[in-house]
Amino acid sequence: MNKMITVIFSLIIFCSCSDLVIPEEENYSIKMADFNEVWEIVDRQYPFLEFKEIDWNAMYEKYEPRIKASQGDEYMNELINLLSELEDGHVGLETKSGYVRTYYMPRELKDKLSYSPELVRSYFDRELVLTGDGHMNYGTIDNMIGYIRIETWSENDRNWAVDIDKAINSLRTTDGLIIDVRHNGGGCTCLSNVVTSRFIDQPLKVPGIIRNGIFYEGDIIQPNKSAPYENDIVLLINGVSFSATEVFARDMKTIDRVTLVGGTTGGGGGAVNYYDLPSQLKVRLTFQNSLRYDLSPIEWNGIEPDIIIEQSETDIVNGRDKQLEFAIEYLKN
Amino acid sequence: MKTFCICLMISLPLLVVGQEDDSSSNSFNLSLASGTVMASVKDQNISSQRYSGTLTPIVFSWGHYRKGYDWDLKISYASGTINNYNVRATLNDFNMTWNYLYPIKDFQLISNRPTSWFGGLSPNLWMYYRKQEIAEPGQFLYSVKIALNMSLSTGLKGSLSNKIGYRISSRFNLISYALSSEVNEGNTGTSTKLSTVFSTPLLESELAMHYQLISWLKMGLGYRFKYYNHESLSLANDSFTVSLSATF
Numbered sequence: 001m002n003k004m005i006t007v008i009f010s011l012i013i014f015c016s017c018s019d020l021v022i023p024e025e026e027n028y029s030i031k032m033a034d035f036n037e038v039w040e041i042v043d044r045q046y047p048f049l050e051f052k053e054i055d056w057n058a059m060y061e062k063y064e065p066r067i068k069a070s071q072g073d074e075y076m077n078e079l080i081n082l083l084s085e086l087e088d089g090h091v092g093l094e095t096k097s098g099y100v101r102t103y104y105m106p107r108e109l110k111d112k113l114s115y116s117p118e119l120v121r122s123y124f125d126r127e128l129v130l131t132g133d134g135h136m137n138y139g140t141i142d143n144m145i146g147y148i149r150i151e152t153w154s155e156n157d158r159n160w161a162v163d164i165d166k167a168i169n170s171l172r173t174t175d176g177l178i179i180d181v182r183h184n185g186g187g188c189t190c191l192s193n194v195v196t197s198r199f200i201d202q203p204l205k206v207p208g209i210i211r212n213g214i215f216y217e218g219d220i221i222q223p224n225k226s227a228p229y230e231n232d233i234v235l236l237i238n239g240v241s242f243s244a245t246e247v248f249a250r251d252m253k254t255i256d257r258v259t260l261v262g263g264t265t266g267g268g269g270g271a272v273n274y275y276d277l278p279s280q281l282k283v284r285l286t287f288q289n290s291l292r293y294d295l296s297p298i299e300w301n302g303i304e305p306d307i308i309i310e311q312s313e314t315d316i317v318n319g320r321d322k323q324l325e326f327a328i329e330y331l332k333n
Numbered sequence: 334m335k336t337f338c339i340c341l342m343i344s345l346p347l348l349v350v351g352q353e354d355d356s357s358s359n360s361f362n363l364s365l366a367s368g369t370v371m372a373s374v375k376d377q378n379i380s381s382q383r384y385s386g387t388l389t390p391i392v393f394s395w396g397h398y399r400k401g402y403d404w405d406l407k408i409s410y411a412s413g414t415i416n417n418y419n420v421r422a423t424l425n426d427f428n429m430t431w432n433y434l435y436p437i438k439d440f441q442l443i444s445n446r447p448t449s450w451f452g453g454l455s456p457n458l459w460m461y462y463r464k465q466e467i468a469e470p471g472q473f474l475y476s477v478k479i480a481l482n483m484s485l486s487t488g489l490k491g492s493l494s495n496k497i498g499y500r501i502s503s504r505f506n507l508i509s510y511a512l513s514s515e516v517n518e519g520n521t522g523t524s525t526k527l528s529t530v531f532s533t534p535l536l537e538s539e540l541a542m543h544y545q546l547i548s549w550l551k552m553g554l555g556y557r558f559k560y561y562n563h564e565s566l567s568l569a570n571d572s573f574t575v576s577l578s579a580t581f
Contacts, residue, residue: 017558017569017571018371018372018373018385018558018569018570018571019371019373019383019385019569021373021560021569022373022374022375022383022385022567022568022569023383024382024383025375025381025382025383027381027382070418071418072382072383072417072418072420073380073382073417073418073420074417074418074419074420076420077419077420096378096379096380097379097380097465098465279381
């Protein structure tokens with residue numbers, strides 16, 4: 001009996017039951033179905049293959065063997081690698097684990113650490129006033145220069161018109177206005193158009209879009225002077241200003257009394273959609289080409305500032321927001 | 334993505350063995366163990382694939398042995414990395430079990446005379462936290478499960494010599510009533526479910542041997558297998574531990 005128990009114990013020590021009771025799942029058919037669906041969606045919907053000179057057929061040849069050779073969940077990494085070939089900051093893969101963005105634009109990476117909201121607040125004597133859910137805040141510098149910070153254009157239930165009118169009315173007596181959309185990653189142009197409408201004097205016909213190879217005329221933004229502001233404006237932008245923010249910068253640039261200061265925006269010029277894959281993963285993909293006023297794509301090109309003021313992480317660490325300082329001096333003079 | 338699961342189970346074993354052999358009518362036992370856990374997990378909320386890996390456990394137990402019954406509190410924490418080929422996830426597993434055990438009788442088994450025990454209400458709190466590394470931090474999902482189980486267990490323990498003892502036990506649930514709650518960004522779901530061993534099986538088996546170093550100090554080697562299956566989560570562990578126990 002003693003020997004029997006010792007032997008049983010020794011055998012069990014060297015065995016592992018956990019892998020036996022949790023079997024591996026074979027997924028060859030589903031991963032190939034996902035790969036083919038991703039390739040076809042991009043081939044069918046993505047508007048920048050020609051512009052970016054991407055040979056999408058060659059990408060199929062390149063990645064099909066990799067997908068076939070992958071095991072288990074490895075194929076998701078290969079799908080991410082495939083989508084990263086598009087070099088598009090809007091593109092990603094939605095897994096059950098969360099969303100994976102497949103590419104970061106070079107200017108975005110360059111300016112990632114060159115802005116600090118805490119440093120900006122140090123230029124104010126008083127706390128900035130938050131509107132609604134905090135996407136917008138505003139204040140005055142030296143009681144002369146107004147400042148509005150817009151963090152995002154994400155859709156929400158709030159009435160953005162109320163928020164922007166409140167901010168503008170509060171700053172109506174300032175000598176100049178700084179609108180800061182640095183590090184604003186985008187959202188809905190429906191919201192950025194609300195803000196644009198407050199500053200244009202004439203109806204603004206925006207550039208059209210290209211979708212599925214077809215050109216569509218742009219909308220007309222009507223001026224809304226519910227909260228008029230007639231003094232000069234500086235719009236601060238940088239490489240992390242992306243997507244809807246670039247559309248906003250594009251349209252604000254048409255206004256004579258608006259000067260864009262900072263760095264060229266990220267270069268993400270398109271609307272996105274989610275597409276289901278057979279495995280219940282989703283692909284987030286640009287399906288629309290948004291244009292600049294010269295009819296070149298915003299994608300990759302971005303919107304250039306009127307006055308280039310570059311700043312780096314070192315400037316921030318040293319307590320200098322050079323772009324904001326330039327804007328203040330520019331408006332004072 | 335992070336998955337966080339808390340499971341509270343109360344077991345009513347009919348027959349369970351889990352205590353070290355101690356003939357003192359009133360003694361305390363303090364034990365610390367560590368070793369390795371080989372874990373296999375399939376969490377359908379994250380992936381249909383099996384993830385396997387090794388975790389490093391720390392096990393602490395505190396027991397009080399009386400003439401009429403024994404109780405002990407066992408707390409274990411294990412963490413490590415699990416993989417599906419080159420895709421990784423980190424796993425944290427926490428267990429807390431409180432046992433009440435009542436001696437029944439000893440009996441003759443071949444050349445041995447092991448003793449048997451009856452187990453009372455045994456609450457078990459289990460927390461499972463998983464962070465997948467395929468994606469950037471995004472949705473946070475946690476689930477809370479509270480379950481009341483009626484369990485059936487068997488076991489025996491005895492001595493191989495004056496210095497060497499052994500213990501074999503297993504526990505599984507018959508009926509459990511579970512409350513589950515899962516939360517991610519903007520979405521909360523709560524459900525309750527009455528389930529049986531066929532829909533929510535929980536099985537734990539343990540085999541341990543100890544060697545008496547000195548009168549109050551023992552060194553032990555233990556193996557424990559655990560299997561759990563509830564809705565989207567299947568989990569199996571092989572645990573190998575080395576322990577030091579002090580009795581006073």
